[in-house]
Amino acid sequence: xxxxQEERLLNGDEATAWAAYHVxxxxxxxxPITPQTIIVxxxxxFVADGLxxxxxxxxxxxxxxxxxxxGAAAAGGRAFTATAANGLQLMNEILxxxxxxRLPIVMAVANRAVSxxxxxxxxxxxxxxxxxxxxxxxxxxxxxxxxxTVIQAFKIAENPNVLLPVIVSFDGFLISHTAQKVKVxxxxxxxxxxxxxxxxxxxxxxxxxxxxxxxxxxxxxxxVTFGPLDLYDYYFEHKRQQSLAMQNAYNVVKEVHEEYARxxxxxxxxxxxxxxxxxxxxxAVVAMGSAPGTMRYVIDEMxxxxxxxxxxxxxxxxxxPYRDIMEKLKHVKVVxxxxxxxDQGMMGGPLFIETRAALYELESRPKVVxxxxxxxxxxxxxxxxxxxxxxxxxxxxxxxxxxIRKYLGVRx
Amino acid sequence: MQKKWVPTPIEIAKKPDxxxxxxxxxxxxxxxxxVKLTLKAVPNPENTVLVNATGxxxxxxxxxxxxxxxxxxxxxxxxxxxxxxxxxxxxxxALKKKGVWKDEEPTVIVFGGDGGTYDIGLQALSGAIExxxxxxxxxxxxxxxxxxxxxRSGSTPFAAATTTSPAGKVIPGKPQWKKPIxxxxxxxxxxxxxTVNPYYWQDFVVKVRKAVExxxxxxxxxxxxxxxxxxxxxxxxMRISKLATDTCLHPLWEFDPETREFxxxxxxxxxxxxxxxxxxxxxxxxxxGRFRHLFKPVRRDDLIKTIQDRVMKEWKYLLKLxxxxx
Numbered sequence: 001x002x003x004x005q006e007e008r009l010l011n012g013d014e015a016t017a018w019a020a021y022h023v024x025x026x027x028x029x030x031x032p033i034t035p036q037t038i039i040v041x042x043x044x045x046f047v048a049d050g051l052x053x054x055x056x057x058x059x060x061x062x063x064x065x066x067x068x069x070x071g072a073a074a075a076g077g078r079a080f081t082a083t084a085a086n087g088l089q090l091m092n093e094i095l096x097x098x099x100x101x102r103l104p105i106v107m108a109v110a111n112r113a114v115s116x117x118x119x120x121x122x123x124x125x126x127x128x129x130x131x132x133x134x135x136x137x138x139x140x141x142x143x144x145x146x147x148x149t150v151i152q153a154f155k156i157a158e159n160p161n162v163l164l165p166v167i168v169s170f171d172g173f174l175i176s177h178t179a180q181k182v183k184v185x186x187x188x189x190x191x192x193x194x195x196x197x198x199x200x201x202x203x204x205x206x207x208x209x210x211x212x213x214x215x216x217x218x219x220x221x222x223x224v225t226f227g228p229l230d231l232y233d234y235y236f237e238h239k240r241q242q243s244l245a246m247q248n249a250y251n252v253v254k255e256v257h258e259e260y261a262r263x264x265x266x267x268x269x270x271x272x273x274x275x276x277x278x279x280x281x282x283x284a285v286v287a288m289g290s291a292p293g294t295m296r297y298v299i300d301e302m303x304x305x306x307x308x309x310x311x312x313x314x315x316x317x318x319x320x321p322y323r324d325i326m327e328k329l330k331h332v333k334v335v336x337x338x339x340x341x342x343d344q345g346m347m348g349g350p351l352f353i354e355t356r357a358a359l360y361e362l363e364s365r366p367k368v369v370x371x372x373x374x375x376x377x378x379x380x381x382x383x384x385x386x387x388x389x390x391x392x393x394x395x396x397x398x399x400x401x402x403x404i405r406k407y408l409g410v411r412x
Numbered sequence: 413m414q415k416k417w418v419p420t421p422i423e424i425a426k427k428p429d430x431x432x433x434x435x436x437x438x439x440x441x442x443x444x445x446x447v448k449l450t451l452k453a454v455p456n457p458e459n460t461v462l463v464n465a466t467g468x469x470x471x472x473x474x475x476x477x478x479x480x481x482x483x484x485x486x487x488x489x490x491x492x493x494x495x496x497x498x499x500x501x502x503x504x505x506a507l508k509k510k511g512v513w514k515d516e517e518p519t520v521i522v523f524g525g526d527g528g529t530y531d532i533g534l535q536a537l538s539g540a541i542e543x544x545x546x547x548x549x550x551x552x553x554x555x556x557x558x559x560x561x562x563x564r565s566g567s568t569p570f571a572a573a574t575t576t577s578p579a580g581k582v583i584p585g586k587p588q589w590k591k592p593i594x595x596x597x598x599x600x601x602x603x604x605x606x607t608v609n610p611y612y613w614q615d616f617v618v619k620v621r622k623a624v625e626x627x628x629x630x631x632x633x634x635x636x637x638x639x640x641x642x643x644x645x646x647x648x649x650m651r652i653s654k655l656a657t658d659t660c661l662h663p664l665w666e667f668d669p670e671t672r673e674f675x676x677x678x679x680x681x682x683x684x685x686x687x688x689x690x691x692x693x694x695x696x697x698x699x700x701g702r703f704r705h706l707f708k709p710v711r712r713d714d715l716i717k718t719i720q721d722r723v724m725k726e727w728k729y730l731l732k733l734x735x736x737x738x
Contacts (some may be wrong), residue, residue, distance in 0.1 A: 026502075026503050026507055027506060029498075067488055067499065068499030070499060071502075072500065077506060199512045218460060219515075228475065228479060
């Protein structure tokens, strides 16, 4: 049954804060950084007004924000933080530790270009720099999806078969600072009790023959040691367990998305990928974040002209849904992968490299080319995408010579 | 916080240990003694959570699948023990508010070495102290990066030889002086701060008890002798530890943030009243290989005097802070 909801005018940051309000984490530890700051501002208002019992820890750096989240989650609490760009880079060391300690922390990232040069506007380089840190990563298209996904993220993270931290990404300014109508649950207990099942229940493990809570709970019959020195005789097995957990996350993302859809009435594809006019497409574009909104507009325009073009938006980036990509794109002739991230010294952007690698498995492979676009918040108007999409059409017809990578909207 | 507690050796000896035998710290290392004494001073050790910065103590007590810790314990990274502790404290506070955690909030104790405290972890520590979380940070100060093989830190004393401040032909060991970490933490004005010496165990445990009972952050600075890094026979560990205080190199004091008063305590109080009993620093220096170049091949009276003068200057400063007129 779909639960009662109300419409509010919220930007992506505010939608995140509302999601956190409705989840009511035990600890929110965060540090201000544009374009994330509104999240912690709004959330601290919820704390100041007594709407949540959360301990808000205004730390002195993002490194400490993530460190405090590790402490809070290890203590058995729900921990949440938000950051962007340089803040995410500063956390990097602790991101790997959080995932290896199997702590279900949730973090919102308002994607922003990474210094230098310093720039506050959108690209995905920040998230891409932490793509191997062992976090489940979801990319949202708009503020509504941000609200929904932040709530889902806690349930994904805390699933006993996953127990991994989750990043919820959305485009800085384009989504973080753009207001739209967002439906939020009228009663926070729908989120806290009905969806999440009340306070976090840490997983149970066997330790020296006894069942203990995987937490720092002093009442455990055998106390847990978190973060021991782990050498060549065990480290590899622990990393293998971690990668299995990441594999498990794939199904859990889908299940949680579906379970949430029953309460909200909203779906984003199957929770993993969001295809658009792909079924009969000969040309496909692959992208993440807010750009797919503009892309759909261009695709509609081209469809009216009779051009068979479609879109595959990845909502889930880690674990990378390579089987979905193979399945959804196996029938197309040309794939254009759009990376809103730096590609320094690489064969192309990270989304391109992994998408292309996934398609390599196919018997009959489409041509796959890369466009790097929109760095540092460079505008991405429909005409720019149209130009690229026309080029993809040209490749499919043999009138344009295929290439590996191009840069869109840059002065060469 | 000013409850009078005068523990007897039997009382302390009878209290259980929470760091168990079998850990791999070196013979003669003072760190496990500091951990034992700290946990014996906690009124309710069963309701305690421990946080450990990266370092000798962490590495040598937890080689997977073994652990020496009989309390919940977390190691996160090198520079963030205080930030990690603030998350632990905040989580139990919230869980208590929600009725999920029904007991008293646990006592949270951090153990960090000098590298993790003076240098890489200073920012996280300062932030956590400023925010006022109720936790006790115990610095075991062995005056260099011993875990990585004796490199100089912000705590390494003047003229000490380490692998990155070697006693060379031109530069005789570390050219800089030790950072006054206790005063830096005291300057936050909201933390109970005390220096301790495991040799003077009674002063040690009384201060730790005050620290954990203080309703706010607290900081314990323990001198922690290291026979490998300081280059002495392991059997001399406590003798050298004692000399650190008897020479006034590591005087015993405490800072009460409520009254804003510095107090000299224990053996140091005795020395303040009986200055003739202060032992020359040379007695401390000559037992340690890290200062060997002050004595051999040629005796460096100039450097020994420089150190002695500095120690007396700092001692006088402390006497003044503590209200001793001289």
